[in-house]
Amino acid sequence: MENIILSFENVSYSYEQNKNILDDIDIDFEKGKFYTIIGESGSGKTTFISLAAGLDIQTEGNILYKSKSIKEMGLEKFRNKDMSIIFQGYNLLNYMSALENITSAMSIKGIKTEANNEIAIKMLYRVGLKKNQIYQKVLTLSGGQQQRVAIARALCCESDLIIADEPTGNLDEETSKEIINIFKEIVKEDKKTIIMVTHNKEIAMVSDKIYLMKDKKLNELNIK
Numbered sequence: 160m161e162n163i164i165l166s167f168e169n170v171s172y173s174y175e176q177n178k179n180i181l182d183d184i185d186i187d188f189e190k191g192k193f194y195t196i197i198g199e200s201g202s203g204k205t206t207f208i209s210l211a212a213g214l215d216i217q218t219e220g221n222i223l224y225k226s227k228s229i230k231e232m233g234l235e236k237f238r239n240k241d242m243s244i245i246f247q248g249y250n251l252l253n254y255m256s257a258l259e260n261i262t263s264a265m266s267i268k269g270i271k272t273e274a275n276n277e278i279a280i281k282m283l284y285r286v287g288l289k290k291n292q293i294y295q296k297v298l299t300l301s302g303g304q305q306q307r308v309a310i311a312r313a314l315c316c317e318s319d320l321i322i323a324d325e326p327t328g329n330l331d332e333e334t335s336k337e338i339i340n341i342f343k344e345i346v347k348e349d350k351k352t353i354i355m356v357t358h359n360k361e362i363a364m365v366s367d368k369i370y371l372m373k374d375k376k377l378n379e380l381n382i383k
């Protein structure tokens with residue numbers, strides 16, 4: 160069990176009574192692995208991700224982070240300390256610079272060291288931003304550059320688990336490939352776990368494990 164970072168145990172979810180969207184899902188996510196979740200529109204991928212990210216609560220079953228129930232430890236604590244999320248729409252603060260977006264997130268997550276600025280700048284370079292872009296308001300950056308800022312923010316927040324919902328959904332093919340390469344590097348070098356929803360099968364193929372959301376269940380696909 161030591162290498163398991165997140166577990167779903169008999170998890171079901173319904174928005175309305177007696178109408179399960181997810182039904183009795185059992186799954187373990189290991190440390191240092193890159194997972195993708197694919198599936199038809201409306202199959203429940205975002206619902207699953209919302210539970211994994213502690214943004215919503217399952218109607219039945221347990222979700223464990225490093226063997227502890229996230230409900231019992233408190234979803235807010237889980238979201239603040241243990242998990243970082245990357246959205247399709249970047250969710251940055253537009254009136255702040257790329258750098259400020261990261262340092263303010265670090266501060267909110269309780270990471271308050273003198274080195275915060277330095278750490279954030281290093282990370283922004285690592286994800287491919289240029290010096291002048293680091294100090295620009297994010298509103299003036301392209302979609303791909305904004306997504307790089309969102310990735311750098313997730314990486315600076317020290318969580319071992321990164322959850323991403325269609326992070327390349329708004330990006331062109333070339334930029335998407337670059338972003339996915341950064342994800343692969345994060346998993347390999349920083350030993351983070353990434354759970355990512357994507358519609359793009361080609362992107363899914365580069366992950367360690369692909370799961371298909373279908374008929375309220377999540378099953379591993381062995382298509383590689």
Ligand SMILES: Nc1ncnc2c1ncn2[C@@H]1O[C@H](COP(=O)(O)OP(=O)(O)OP(=O)(O)O)[C@@H](O)[C@H]1O
Pocket residue numbers: 174175180198199200201202203204205206207
């Ligand atoms: N707030 C809500 N209240 C009621 N039903 C909802 C709500 N949000 C989603 N649903 C329903 O739950 C099902 C799963 O939705 P979900 O967004 O998880 O699917 P998805 O696989 O992420 O779809 P997509 O690929 O289109 O984003 C859908 O049938 C949807 O209509």
